Amino acid sequence: MKRTKIKELLARSAPLDKVLVKGWVRTKRDSKEFSFIEVNDGSCLASIQVIVDAGTPGSDALPNISTGAAISVSGELVTSPGKGQAFEIRSHELELVGVAPESYPLQKKRHSDEFLRTIAHLRPRTNKYGAIMRIRSKTSHLIHRFFEEQGFFLIHTPVITGSDCEGAGEMFRITTVKGTTPASEDFFGQETNLTVSGQLSAEMMALALGDVYTFGPTFRAENSNTSRHAAEFWMLEPEMAFCDLVGNMDITEALVKYVVSGVLDTCAEDIALFANFVDKTLMTTLTSLRDDAYVRLAYRDAIDILQSAKKDFEYPVSFGTDLQSEHERYLAEEHFKKPVFLYNYPKGIKPFYMRVNDDGETVAAMDLLVPRIGELVGGSQREEREDKLLERMKELELPEEDYWWYLDSRRFGSVPHSGFGLGFERLLMLLTGITNIRDVIAFPRTPGSIEF
Amino acid sequence: MKRTKIKELLARSAPLDKVLVKGWVRTKRDSKEFSFIEVNDGSCLASIQVIVDAGTPGSDALPNISTGAAISVSGELVTSPGKGQAFEIRSHELELVGVAPESYPLQKKRHSDEFLRTIAHLRPRTNKYGAIMRIRSKTSHLIHRFFEEQGFFLIHTPVITGSDCEGAGEMFRITTVKGTTPASEDFFGQETNLTVSGQLSAEMMALALGDVYTFGPTFRAENSNTSRHAAEFWMLEPEMAFCDLVGNMDITEALVKYVVSGVLDTCAEDIALFANFVDKTLMTTLTSLRDDAYVRLAYRDAIDILQSAKKDFEYPVSFGTDLQSEHERYLAEEHFKKPVFLYNYPKGIKPFYMRVNDDGETVAAMDLLVPRIGELVGGSQREEREDKLLERMKELELPEEDYWWYLDSRRFGSVPHSGFGLGFERLLMLLTGITNIRDVIAFPRTPGSIEF
Numbered sequence: 001m002k003r004t005k006i007k008e009l010l011a012r013s014a015p016l017d018k019v020l021v022k023g024w025v026r027t028k029r030d031s032k033e034f035s036f037i038e039v040n041d042g043s044c045l046a047s048i049q050v051i052v053d054a055g056t057p058g059s060d061a062l063p064n065i066s067t068g069a070a071i072s073v074s075g076e077l078v079t080s081p082g083k084g085q086a087f088e089i090r091s092h093e094l095e096l097v098g099v100a101p102e103s104y105p106l107q108k109k110r111h112s113d114e115f116l117r118t119i120a121h122l123r124p125r126t127n128k129y130g131a132i133m134r135i136r137s138k139t140s141h142l143i144h145r146f147f148e149e150q151g152f153f154l155i156h157t158p159v160i161t162g163s164d165c166e167g168a169g170e171m172f173r174i175t176t177v178k179g180t181t182p183a184s185e186d187f188f189g190q191e192t193n194l195t196v197s198g199q200l201s202a203e204m205m206a207l208a209l210g211d212v213y214t215f216g217p218t219f220r221a222e223n224s225n226t227s228r229h230a231a232e233f234w235m236l237e238p239e240m241a242f243c244d245l246v247g248n249m250d251i252t253e254a255l256v257k258y259v260v261s262g263v264l265d266t267c268a269e270d271i272a273l274f275a276n277f278v279d280k281t282l283m284t285t286l287t288s289l290r291d292d293a294y295v296r297l298a299y300r301d302a303i304d305i306l307q308s309a310k311k312d313f314e315y316p317v318s319f320g321t322d323l324q325s326e327h328e329r330y331l332a333e334e335h336f337k338k339p340v341f342l343y344n345y346p347k348g349i350k351p352f353y354m355r356v357n358d359d360g361e362t363v364a365a366m367d368l369l370v371p372r373i374g375e376l377v378g379g380s381q382r383e384e385r386e387d388k389l390l391e392r393m394k395e396l397e398l399p400e401e402d403y404w405w406y407l408d409s410r411r412f413g414s415v416p417h418s419g420f421g422l423g424f425e426r427l428l429m430l431l432t433g434i435t436n437i438r439d440v441i442a443f444p445r446t447p448g449s450i451e452f
Numbered sequence: 453m454k455r456t457k458i459k460e461l462l463a464r465s466a467p468l469d470k471v472l473v474k475g476w477v478r479t480k481r482d483s484k485e486f487s488f489i490e491v492n493d494g495s496c497l498a499s500i501q502v503i504v505d506a507g508t509p510g511s512d513a514l515p516n517i518s519t520g521a522a523i524s525v526s527g528e529l530v531t532s533p534g535k536g537q538a539f540e541i542r543s544h545e546l547e548l549v550g551v552a553p554e555s556y557p558l559q560k561k562r563h564s565d566e567f568l569r570t571i572a573h574l575r576p577r578t579n580k581y582g583a584i585m586r587i588r589s590k591t592s593h594l595i596h597r598f599f600e601e602q603g604f605f606l607i608h609t610p611v612i613t614g615s616d617c618e619g620a621g622e623m624f625r626i627t628t629v630k631g632t633t634p635a636s637e638d639f640f641g642q643e644t645n646l647t648v649s650g651q652l653s654a655e656m657m658a659l660a661l662g663d664v665y666t667f668g669p670t671f672r673a674e675n676s677n678t679s680r681h682a683a684e685f686w687m688l689e690p691e692m693a694f695c696d697l698v699g700n701m702d703i704t705e706a707l708v709k710y711v712v713s714g715v716l717d718t719c720a721e722d723i724a725l726f727a728n729f730v731d732k733t734l735m736t737t738l739t740s741l742r743d744d745a746y747v748r749l750a751y752r753d754a755i756d757i758l759q760s761a762k763k764d765f766e767y768p769v770s771f772g773t774d775l776q777s778e779h780e781r782y783l784a785e786e787h788f789k790k791p792v793f794l795y796n797y798p799k800g801i802k803p804f805y806m807r808v809n810d811d812g813e814t815v816a817a818m819d820l821l822v823p824r825i826g827e828l829v830g831g832s833q834r835e836e837r838e839d840k841l842l843e844r845m846k847e848l849e850l851p852e853e854d855y856w857w858y859l860d861s862r863r864f865g866s867v868p869h870s871g872f873g874l875g876f877e878r879l880l881m882l883l884t885g886i887t888n889i890r891d892v893i894a895f896p897r898t899p900g901s902i903e904f
Contacts, residue, residue: 003694005603005662007603008603022693022694022867023662024660024865025865041662041693042605042660042661042662042693043603043661043662068864068865069865070865070866070867072694097694097865097866097867097868098836098864098865098866098867099865100863100864100865101863101864103863104863104864104865119857119860120656120857121656121857121858121860121861122656122660122860122861122864124656124657124660124661125659125660125865129660130660130661133605133607133657133660133661134605134661136606136607136608137605137606137607140596140606140608141596141600141606144592144593144596148593151457151459151460151495153494153585153586153589154588154589154592154593155585155588155589155894156588156592156669156686156893156894157894157895158684158894158895158897158904159611159646159669159671159684160624160646160671160683160684160897160902161902162902162903162904170628172612172626172627172628172639173626173627173628174624174625174626174646175624175625175627176622176624176625176673176675179631179632180631180632187624187673187675187683187899187900188683188897188899188900188901188902189900189902190902192902194611194612194626201894201895201904204572204573204574204576204904205576205585205894207577208476208494208574208576208577208581208582208585209494209495209576209582209585209586210457210475210493210494210495216668216669217608217611217668217669219611219612221628221639223628223639231612231639231640232610232611232612234608241474241493241494242455242474242524242549384550405571405572405573405903405904406573408571408573408574409573411552411553411555411556412520412550412552412553412556412574413476413477413520413521413522413549413550413551413552413556413577414522414549414550415474415522415549415550416549441608442607442608442609442610442653442656442657443609443610443653445610445612445640447639447640448639448640448641449640450612450613450614450640450641450642450644451614451857452610452653452656452857
């Protein structure tokens with residue numbers, strides 16, 4: 001007989017004569033005549049209650065069936081007389097599959113997030129971390145489905161790169177040689193790094209295939225131990241040919257709404273856990289993200305708002321300054337109380353590939369600011385004009401020869417195009433209210449931390 | 453007006469008064485009264501024919517509209533009088549968006565794969581490479597959809613790893629320091645590498661969530677320049693709790709059939725290109741993969757077949773030898789003429805984590821062998837018994853302390869579980885008949901080759 005997952009059983013509308021369930025014991029209570037076992041199989045947050053009569057085949061294993069043990073139960077799915085759950089299982093046969101001795105670290109009590117990080121291999125067996133992993137999976141699937149429905153092609157841009165294309169951040173170096181062996185004798189014959197962005201590669205594909213996206217691991221070697229930075233994280237980077245900044249914001253807004261709406265619809269139980277125990281404002285944030293029209297505001301106007309705000313910011317702002325998280329959050333959380341696109345940023349604080357506006361001092365950049373997180377998305381219309389691009393590269397002293405292929409795309413059939421980057425873990429923090437990036441990644445990598 | 457993609461236009465059942473198309477010129481023919489332009493926008497293999505009457509607004513740009521140029525055309529979608537295509541566009545207005553001077557490398561003539569690798573940033577603009585990128589995208593989407601439908605959770609296992617868990621191959625080292633600085637002063641405080649497999653991490657998640665899969669970039673620092681090896685490639689690794697070797701083969705077979713069937717249904721035009729111009733046997737292979745029941749054969753019986761085969765193999769075989777590609781292909785291509793699972797391999801040629809069978813000399817491993825490729829999938833039931841696992845680790849002199857977390861999973865609620873690895877690029881080579889792995893990856897990484 002094939003096992004049925006608990007998620008399927010609990011979604012049924014009618015009882016069932018014969019079921020086989022396999023999973024891990026969350027709790028067990030014994031009385032003289034029965035034992036009650038809560039079994040969870042990871043398919044959903046809820047466990048199912050199993051009732052084992054004394055004398056049931058296999059019930060001699062009951063003394064060894066403790067929290068964390070794996071069991072197999074065949075029996076009857078019956079309507080539950082208790083509150084909370086529609087069904088429970090009357091066991092006909094019980095099997096202890098794998099014991100969990102008393103040293104099992106996840107005994108029934110609350111554990112701190114800090115402690116659970118030290119047992120990242122076991123923490124997905126808890127309610128909270130099981131829930132975040134299911135939401136992470138569903139969010140990924142929703143992203144893929146959104147882009148597939150919109151006619152985008154998924155591309156895989158390389159992790160190993162020979163260029164530091166954007167200067168987006170500190171890079172990890174990759175090598176197969178030791179000590180002072182010159183890079184020319186290394187595996188690739190030159191210095192190579194872990195990618196900080198797949199954008200430039202994605203542009204090449206968009207200029208052939210139309211609409212594309214890359215979604216994969218991205219790296220920063222920044223030695224800062226904060227709750228918002230990891231050395232390895234996932235980034236979504238769509239790139240659209242024949243698309244301007246307005247189209248870029250349209251797609252960003254449609255994507256975020258699609259994902260939030262999909263998660264609310266399909267992960268209701270897991271989301272409720274976070275809304276109840278992690279962030280009391282979560283449902284308000286998520287319904288706003290799903291239902292509100294996002295504000296679209298020029299950077300220049302944002303500066304005006306921030307300057308006249310009755311608020312003591314740590315960092316002062318004026319035209320030309322890069323906004324800090326405190327400013328971004330003020331705009332989204334306090335001033336507008338909903339997501340805000342800022343666009344047309346000063347040229348000086350943005351990378352070389354962004355399209356220079358007619359005013360000569362701003363570029364067609366946009367950031368999406370959201371409550372609690374600040375910047376969720378950063379994007380731009382790309383500079384498609386070869387002469388303007390070369391001008392910017394000269395200003396920033398970027399060596400033309402390193403970018404020959406990128407420049408080629410502006411020489412041969414260049415078209416207006418746009419794209420953005422969305423930090424996947426930031427999206428997950430937004431969706432769950434979790435405040436430490438280490439807790440939305442299965443096995444996080446941060447300075448000094450490489451276990452598992 | 454919003455542009456419509458060519459794929460959508462060609463799928464229509466009726467003409468349309470007003471359309472806007474944007475794309476790249478494949479060819480142009482001029483006559484006195486008309487010009488005929490084939491426009492491709494990457495949404496599908498087919499281009500659409502545009503007819504521009506002399507004197508149409510924008511037609512003064514015609515002399516500069518050459519192969520590779522980007523144009524925008526508004527006009528009427530009319531039934532095509534010619535053969536081959538249902539519709540064409542009568543242009544009302546033409547705009548040259550981006551020129552392509554004569555130096556554009558993709559003029560209309562056949563180019564060698566070798567040459568096209570040197571312009572990997574432009575090659576997706578050709579029929580063949582556009583097709584492979586669309587098939588790559590669709591195949592990814594089908595994989596995600598298959599597992600989502602089966603209730604699997606997508607997990608992201610880390611690329612940066614502190615362990616060389618399997619000894620699966622040579623690894624790239626990651627560093628942020630130079631020269632002879634000791635690893636203890638490096639970013640992670642120890643030596644770290646690029647992952648060769650996410651399996652051990654995936655097992656931890658399967659033992660919490662049930663059925664999971666990881667699908668991401670994987671690395672080998674093997675300095676071999678062959679048509680089948682790349683330093684960076686994508687690997688799919690599902691892992692299933694409460695699943696034995698038979699279940700493992702069942703899921704593998706269902707997945708491959710689902711993907712092949714889906715690609716045949718949704719990428720018919722692109723697949724036809726490969727069937728016509730790359731591999732004349734492609735359709736036979738693909739329909740066999742979709743329709744035939746896969747053979748399931750014990751390794752021991754395969755040895756018998758190979759030993760009695762009327763065929764001169766370069767390498768002799770006997771029980772205990774690792775099969776070579778020639779043996780794998782003989783079984784799948786000549787002897788059975790369909791996909792073959794081999795299972796129960798000798799313990800000595802397989803890694804420590806595979807479950808030892810009761811005979812004490814074989815392990816519950818399985819490989820899926822397919823025509824032309826040889827091994828497409830390698831998997832096993834994992835050793836869930838702590839004592840047996842420790843025994844194997846001692847035999848292979850693996851340090852216990854490095855695997856404390858892996859061993860934990862056998863101490864706390866251990867259950868029978870299985871999984872496999874599928875090389876994504878091998879699958880794409882199987883689906884297209886392409887024989888060089890460099891040609892199914894957007895920007896391939898091989899020894900000495902890191903451009904783009």
